[in-house]
Amino acid sequence: MALKCTNEETHLYMCPRCKCCTISKDLRVIPICPSYQYYDYFSHSGGGKLYIAQGLLRKLIDFSPEIARIVYQCHLCGACKELCPPGFETIEIFRDLRRELVDRGLAPLGKQKSLISNIKKYNNPYGNAYINKEKWTEGLNPLKKIADDKSSVIYYSGCAPAYDKKSAQISKNIAFLLQKAKVDFAILGNDENCCGSIPLELGDISLFKKLARKNIKMINNSGAELVITSCPHCYEIFNKEYPEIDSLNFEVMHTTEFLERQIDKGKLKITKKTNLVATYHDPCHLGRYSNVYKSPRNILKSIKGLKLLEMERNKEQAYCCGSGTGVKSVFPDFSQFTGKERLNEAKKTGAHVIITACPYCQNQFSELNHSSNKKIKIIDIHDLLAESI
Amino acid sequence: MIRERVKLSKQKREKISRELRRVLGAKNISTNPAVLVGYSGSATVAPKIVPDFLVKPQNIEQIKKILNIAKKNKVPLTVMASGTQDAATHPIFGGIVMDTMGMNKILEINLDSAYAVIEPGVTIGRFSKELDKIDYHCTVGSFPPSISVIGNYTQTACNTHRSSGIRDDILGLEVVLPDGTLVQTGSKAFSATYPQTGWHSASNSFPDLRGLFIDACGTLGVITKAAIRIYPKNEAQAMPIASFEDYATSLEYMKKIVRANLVQHCSIWHWGLYTMIDHLQTFGQGAPFEIVLTDPWEKPDERPYTIVVPVMSGYREDMEGHIKACEKVAKELGGRIYNEELKEKFPGAYQFYEEHFIHHYPTRAFMGGYAEAMPLFPIVLADPTKVASLEKWGLRFLRKSPLKLGLSYYSHSLDQNRTIFLRMTPYIEATSTDNEIKRALAVHQKYLEEAYRKYGAVPIRNIYATSEERNIDKTGGFGILLKKIKNTIDPENILNPGIDIYHQGVR
Numbered sequence: 001m002a003l004k005c006t007n008e009e010t011h012l013y014m015c016p017r018c019k020c021c022t023i024s025k026d027l028r029v030i031p032i033c034p035s036y037q038y039y040d041y042f043s044h045s046g047g048g049k050l051y052i053a054q055g056l057l058r059k060l061i062d063f064s065p066e067i068a069r070i071v072y073q074c075h076l077c078g079a080c081k082e083l084c085p086p087g088f089e090t091i092e093i094f095r096d097l098r099r100e101l102v103d104r105g106l107a108p109l110g111k112q113k114s115l116i117s118n119i120k121k122y123n124n125p126y127g128n129a130y131i132n133k134e135k136w137t138e139g140l141n142p143l144k145k146i147a148d149d150k151s152s153v154i155y156y157s158g159c160a161p162a163y164d165k166k167s168a169q170i171s172k173n174i175a176f177l178l179q180k181a182k183v184d185f186a187i188l189g190n191d192e193n194c195c196g197s198i199p200l201e202l203g204d205i206s207l208f209k210k211l212a213r214k215n216i217k218m219i220n221n222s223g224a225e226l227v228i229t230s231c232p233h234c235y236e237i238f239n240k241e242y243p244e245i246d247s248l249n250f251e252v253m254h255t256t257e258f259l260e261r262q263i264d265k266g267k268l269k270i271t272k273k274t275n276l277v278a279t280y281h282d283p284c285h286l287g288r289y290s291n292v293y294k295s296p297r298n299i300l301k302s303i304k305g306l307k308l309l310e311m312e313r314n315k316e317q318a319y320c321c322g323s324g325t326g327v328k329s330v331f332p333d334f335s336q337f338t339g340k341e342r343l344n345e346a347k348k349t350g351a352h353v354i355i356t357a358c359p360y361c362q363n364q365f366s367e368l369n370h371s372s373n374k375k376i377k378i379i380d381i382h383d384l385l386a387e388s389i
Numbered sequence: 390m391i392r393e394r395v396k397l398s399k400q401k402r403e404k405i406s407r408e409l410r411r412v413l414g415a416k417n418i419s420t421n422p423a424v425l426v427g428y429s430g431s432a433t434v435a436p437k438i439v440p441d442f443l444v445k446p447q448n449i450e451q452i453k454k455i456l457n458i459a460k461k462n463k464v465p466l467t468v469m470a471s472g473t474q475d476a477a478t479h480p481i482f483g484g485i486v487m488d489t490m491g492m493n494k495i496l497e498i499n500l501d502s503a504y505a506v507i508e509p510g511v512t513i514g515r516f517s518k519e520l521d522k523i524d525y526h527c528t529v530g531s532f533p534p535s536i537s538v539i540g541n542y543t544q545t546a547c548n549t550h551r552s553s554g555i556r557d558d559i560l561g562l563e564v565v566l567p568d569g570t571l572v573q574t575g576s577k578a579f580s581a582t583y584p585q586t587g588w589h590s591a592s593n594s595f596p597d598l599r600g601l602f603i604d605a606c607g608t609l610g611v612i613t614k615a616a617i618r619i620y621p622k623n624e625a626q627a628m629p630i631a632s633f634e635d636y637a638t639s640l641e642y643m644k645k646i647v648r649a650n651l652v653q654h655c656s657i658w659h660w661g662l663y664t665m666i667d668h669l670q671t672f673g674q675g676a677p678f679e680i681v682l683t684d685p686w687e688k689p690d691e692r693p694y695t696i697v698v699p700v701m702s703g704y705r706e707d708m709e710g711h712i713k714a715c716e717k718v719a720k721e722l723g724g725r726i727y728n729e730e731l732k733e734k735f736p737g738a739y740q741f742y743e744e745h746f747i748h749h750y751p752t753r754a755f756m757g758g759y760a761e762a763m764p765l766f767p768i769v770l771a772d773p774t775k776v777a778s779l780e781k782w783g784l785r786f787l788r789k790s791p792l793k794l795g796l797s798y799y800s801h802s803l804d805q806n807r808t809i810f811l812r813m814t815p816y817i818e819a820t821s822t823d824n825e826i827k828r829a830l831a832v833h834q835k836y837l838e839e840a841y842r843k844y845g846a847v848p849i850r851n852i853y854a855t856s857e858e859r860n861i862d863k864t865g866g867f868g869i870l871l872k873k874i875k876n877t878i879d880p881e882n883i884l885n886p887g888i889d890i891y892h893q894g895v896r
Contacts, residue, residue, distance in 0.1 A: 016432035017473045018756040019535035028514035028534040028751065041419070042427040042488075055426035060439050067423040085533070085673075085756035 015054075015088065021046035021080035024317040032079045032313065034320050034338040043070050046080025046090045053093050056100075068106040071097050073334060075327055076201055077320035078288040091289075098203030108202045111329035116204050119194050119211075126163040134189045136161035136168035140175055144186040146222045151186035153178075154224045154250075156238070158231035159194055160359035166366065166380070167359035173386035174230055174255055180389055181259075181267040185228075191218065197233040197285075200241060201325045212237075212245040220249045230255040230382060232286035232358045233324075239290060254286060256295040256357055256381060263302055270388045273304040278379075279311050279351035281342065281365075282318035283358035296357050296381055303388045309349040319345060321356075323364035339368045346376060353377040355384060390893065391465055391886040394482045397441055405462050409444055409485075412454040417445040417491065428486045430479045431472055438887075440467070440480040445491045452487070452611050453569040459485055459883050460567060467885045468607040470509045470540030473533075477544050477606035481887025490537065492613065495519060502589040504560050504616045509539045513751045516617075524622045526749040528558050534751040539615045543603050561588045563614035564602050567879045572610065574598045588616035601874065607885045609878050623702040626747045629712045631719040632693030632727035636800075637777035639695045644773070644806040645718050651711045652699040654746070654802070660692050661685050661797025662814065663731075663738045669754050670737030685784045685796045692734065696727055700746040765833045768812040772845035776800075776809045779844040783836060787815045790832045810849070859892040868892075 022033040022045045031037040035044040042048040049071060055061040074094065081090040101107035108116055115125040122131050136157060137143055146154055155178065160167035178185050196211035215238075219227060227250055229235050238252040262268040280300060286292045293315045300308050313319045322328070322338025343365055346354040354376055356362050365378045397405070402420070409418045419425065420442055430437040441464070446452045459466040465484030472478050472488075480486050493510025500523065507516065513527075514534025520526050532541055542558050561575040573580060574597070576590035591599060602609055633639045639657045647655050658666075661683065688694060701711050716726050732739045744750045767787070771779055780798070788796050801810040813836070817829045840846040841863075848860055861868040868891075875882075875891045882893060 016756055017427075017471065018533045018753070019471065019473075020533050020753045020756055023514065023535050025753070028518050029512070041424050043421075043424040048427040051427045051429065052423055054437070055422075055429065055439065058437065060429060060437060061422040061426050064422065066421045070421075070423045083753075085753045087673075 015047040015050045015086070017042065017047055018085065019045060019047060021084050021090070023083075024313055025083055026317075027312065030313060032083065032317060032319060034077065034322060034334070034341070035074045037341070038334050038337050039073060044073060046084060046088070049074070049094055049097070050088055050090065053097055056097075063101065063104050063106060065106060068101045068109060071101060072107060072109050072112075072325075073327070073331055074325070075284070075320045075322060075335075075338065076325045077284040079284075079317070079320070082288050082316050095200065095203065095205075098201070099205050100203075102203035102205075108204070108326065109330045112202055112326040115198050115326055115329065116202060116207065119199060120207065124159040124162060124194055125198050126159065131162075132190065133157070133159075133162045133192050134187075136171045137175070137187070137189075140172060143175060144184075145189045145191075146186040146224060147189070147191055149186060150223055151184055152223075152225045153183060153185040154219065154222065154227045155185050155187050155255075156192065156195075156227050156229040156231075156234060157187065158229060158234045158359070160231060160363075164359065164363060166362060170230060170359060170362075170380045170382050173380075173382045176386050177259060177262075177268065177382065177389065181262040183262070183267075186224070188218070193218070195231075195234040195237045196241075197237045198326065200237065208241075209245055212242050216242055216246045216248060224250050226251045226253060226258075228253045228255050228258045230357075230359070232283045232290065232292075233360070235292075236285040236289045254290065254292055254295070254357075256286075256299060257292060259382075259385060260295040260298050263299065268385075268389060270302055270304060270385075272388045274388065275305050276303075276353050276384075277307045277309065277351050278353040278355050279309045279346050279349045280314075280381075281311070281321065281346065281354055281356040281361055282315055283356060283361050284318070284320055284324065286357055287318055288316060296355075299381060299385055300355065303384065309351050311345050311349055313345065321358075321361040321364045323360040328364075335364075336368060339364045340372070343368055343372065343376070347374060351376070353379055355379050355381050357381045390880065390882040391463060391482060392882070392893070394438070394887070395441075395464055395484050397464070397483075401462070402441060405442065405458065405464060405485075408458045408462075409442060409455065412451055412458070413444055413446065417447065419443045425486075428469060428472065428480065428488070436481070438479065438481055438483055440486040441483050442485045443488060444485055445488045447491050449565060449571065449613050452565050452613065455485065455487060456565065456567055456569060456611070456883070460881055463881060464883070465886050466883050467887070468611050470537035471512070471535065473536045473541070477888060478540075478885070479887065480885075487611065489611070489613075496614070498523070498525075498619070499587065499589075500525070502587065503619050503621070504588055505619050506588060506614060506616050507538060508614055509537055509612060511538050512536060513538055513541070517749060517751060520619055525619045526622055527617060527619055529745065529749045529751050531745075531755045532751050533753045533756050538617060539612055542615065542617065543612060544606070545604055557591075558618050559599055559603060559615055560591050560618050561616040562599055562602055562612055564610035564612050566610045567881070567883050572598065575616075577616070606888045606890060608875065608888065608890065609884065611884075622749075623704065625705040625708040626700075626702040627708040627712050628698060628700055628728070628742060628746055629715040630699075630727050630731055630742070631697045631715065631724045632695070632730075633697065633722070633724040634694045636695055636780045638722050638724065639697050640773070640777055640800075640806075640809070642697055642718060642722050642724060643699075643802050645722075646699055646715055647802045647806050649714065651714055652701045655697065655699045656802070657800040658696050658698060659685065659797040659799065660688050660694055660696075662799050663696055663735060664692070665797065666741050666754065667735040667737035670741045672737075684788060685798075693727060696731065697724075698742050698746065765815045765817070765829060766812070766850070767815065767833050767836045767840070768810070768849050769837065769840050769846035770803070770849055771809045771811045771840070773806055773809050775844040776811055776846075779811065779840055779846065782844075783811075783813055783840065786839070787813060787832065787836055790815075790829070811846070861890060861892050 022036040024030045024032045118125050118127045157171045161171040196208040199207040235254045319342045322335045328335040425439050429439045465482040467480040468487045469478040489509035492508040494508050497506040513532045516538050561577050564572045577588045580586040643655045796815045798813045872891050
């Protein structure tokens with residue numbers, strides 16, 4: 001076995017079991033690792049999974065379904081990587097572990113398998129019913145398609161708008177905002193492939209690479225200079241992972257970064273005032289993975305009358321929403337625990353609204369909010385911005 | 390008596406599992422290898438051994454029953470709280486690992502007597518946060534917030550394992566012996582007859598048994614509670630850092646201010662180390678190896694060879710006087726107060742010292758190591774009459790090794806400079822091969838042996854059972870007595886037999 005990152009050299013950097021990966025940096029005792037908090041075993045922490053990797057490398061333990069369960073009982077939120085004092089590349093190591101488990105037929109687990117098979121068959125994780133990737137454009141004036149008409153900017157909507165009404169509305173609002181800012185953009189429409197985030201996170205690396213090469217080639221050939229996307233998972237994949245596969249002839253931005261620029265340039269004018277008291281949830285793949293903290297906050301600052309209250313765990317130390325990495329489909333109780341923890345934290349700020357910039361975070365909070373006694377409004381930042389123009 | 394690694398048959402394993410499950414319930418025991426491997430060791434070069442069972446007791450009664458199961462089945466039992474760093478709690482002979490972090494109550498905070506009674510699962514971060522609310526602090530040391538207070542206060546490496554004030558922090562202990570006897574030390578022992586008796590006194594007219602369980606690596610009993618000394622945050626704090634150009638003069642300065650009762654604690658930092666700490670604090674990760682590689686007796690520029698960091702607190706009027714006194718003594722010895730320059734040139738280092746010594750914040754800083762390299766730990770308690778010579782010799786000896794050894798050190802005053810903690814910090818590259826590591830360890834061992842033989846130093850940590858050395862056999866009657874105590878308390882050698890600090894002929 002050759003774990004890409006955990007080679008023999010790193011045995012010298014053995015994890016000291018300090019568990020700094022489980023609590024937030026400045027707050028001394030506030031938990032940051034949902035897996036450790038829920039399952040209460042060191043094995044579930046960032047450090048614990050490093051020990052699993054070491055144990056496998058040194059043949060102290062064998063690959064098994066029990067190991068697969070622990071490795072997949074993790075949102076890959078990246079908090080451990082952020083907080084690890086020795087600087088272990090935990091996410092890369094965990095992805096490697098998952099790859100090894102997939103190669104041995106021990107993963108993906110349960111319903112995660114259908115996410116992968118759906119991507120292979122239908123080009124999206126949700127299955128046949130959601131095959132129409134242009135569905136979210138219904139009701140809009142026809143949008144330019146890159147296959148028919150050149151454009152320097154592509155708006156990549158991701159898979160979520162095709163299957164979920166709320167996500168579809170987000171994309172509609174983004175299209176509205178881009179048009180308002182007189183941005184000449186195109187979409188990929190039904191040519192849009194899945195970005196490959198789910199296969200990468202679940203350990204099916206060959207499927208991820210296949211999708212990556214396909215997407216890179218298509219967009220390189222399109223002549224577009226910039227791809228903007230509203231899905232943090234897609235953003236991180238395009239921005240960080242694709243350059244490892246092949247060279248990109250285009251830049252990548254998250255829509256919050258792009259729209260912030262439009263506001264700064266005066267191309268988007270915020271005219272309406274609000275009296276919202278809100279808190280902002282940093283999506284893991286936008287925040288920790290991609291280091292985008294300022295742009296969403298600058299957008300919120302520019303909305304007149306909005307009062308922003310930060311959660312105790314924010315920015316690099318934001319607590320995960322619990323939705324990611326196929327955990328929901330296999331360990332729903334754990335996923336709900338994580339989401340409720342975050343939702344309660346949002347409510348504790350006194351905010352009436354939780355704003356987020358990820359369709360998966362939004363869905364997770366909406367579902368959990370529905371069954372909660374004390375409700376809080378969930379709004380996507382793009383929806384809010386569109387309402388303010 | 391357990392003398393070697395235990396290999397359990399499938400039937401025996403299942404039998405023990407059943408017995409443990411009856412005591413703990415299914416939730417607090419695991420035989421899952423993926424869980425067990427997390428308890429196989431820590432960040433040291435000691436071999437990693439996956440134990441057979443993990444148990445997480447929630448109270449003393451469960452602990453007594455688990456000990457009984459271990460004895461009955463002749464299975465080793467190793468107690469681990471947070472299990473950070475020290476090889477003392479590695480399950481080298483397998484068997485049962487008892488994770489005591491589930492017992493995590495702060496039972497009492499007594500401000501009249503300035504102590505708190507806590508269980509092993511109370512972490513430094515949580516404890517210091519609670520004390521913060523009432524303007525008190527505990528000794529924080531080089532500890533990250535997530536580790537056990539009791540675990541780290543009782544594996545003290547000769548009472549040195551904390552650098553924000555090396556004090557005698559354990560006021561009393563509650564321990565379960567292998568035969569199930571519950572022992573409480575100090576004044577609390579009398580609560581067996583007078584239930585209202587508290588923990589206020591470490592002594593009780595009988596021999597002080599606290600020491601028996603401190604640095605015992607869990608080999609004499611399972612610690613279930615400790616009364617910890619806590620300290621008020623006084624009106625004012627000060628940290629007048631002085632700079633010098635040689636270790637001997639730094640030592641002289643340290644001795645003068647410590648014995649004049651000006652400080653609560655004092656330490657000396659070599660330029661290599663405060664440079665690395667500056668990098669660590671500023672960038673959040675260890676310094677690149679190239680920084681570590683410079684000859685330690687040749688500074689790269691005008692930065693001081695050493696800085697001396699004293700810690701003091703008290704009334705404001707006191708602090709003003711103490712600072713003036715430190716300035717005077719520093720000047721007399723050819724040094725100067727360096728605070729402003731340190732803040733300007735090495736702001737990360739200054740921030741570290743301030744957070745650590747003034748504010749008593751737990752720190753993550755050391756968990757990643759000072760540098761992107763593998764540290765060795767040739768640490769000794771040195772004789773003050775010879776430690777300056779040891780520093781000179783030690784730096785050159787360690788540096789001339791054929792391996793690429795980065796090198797620096799720090800030094801603490803203990804017991805009013807009656808002994809000096811000296812930690813040389815050689816590093817080898819993270820990519821070193823197993824052979825290179827062996828050679829580095831041999832050099833490390835040679836340094837230690839010379840430090841003991843020629844410079845009157847003593848070791849601060851036990852050596853693992855896999856080593857040839859047996860420190861206990863070098864201690865004459867002391868070692869003989871300790872072995873007798875171990876044989877009396879734990880005749881079957883159930884508790885952490887693999888560490889073999891008593892040299893009972895185990896393999």
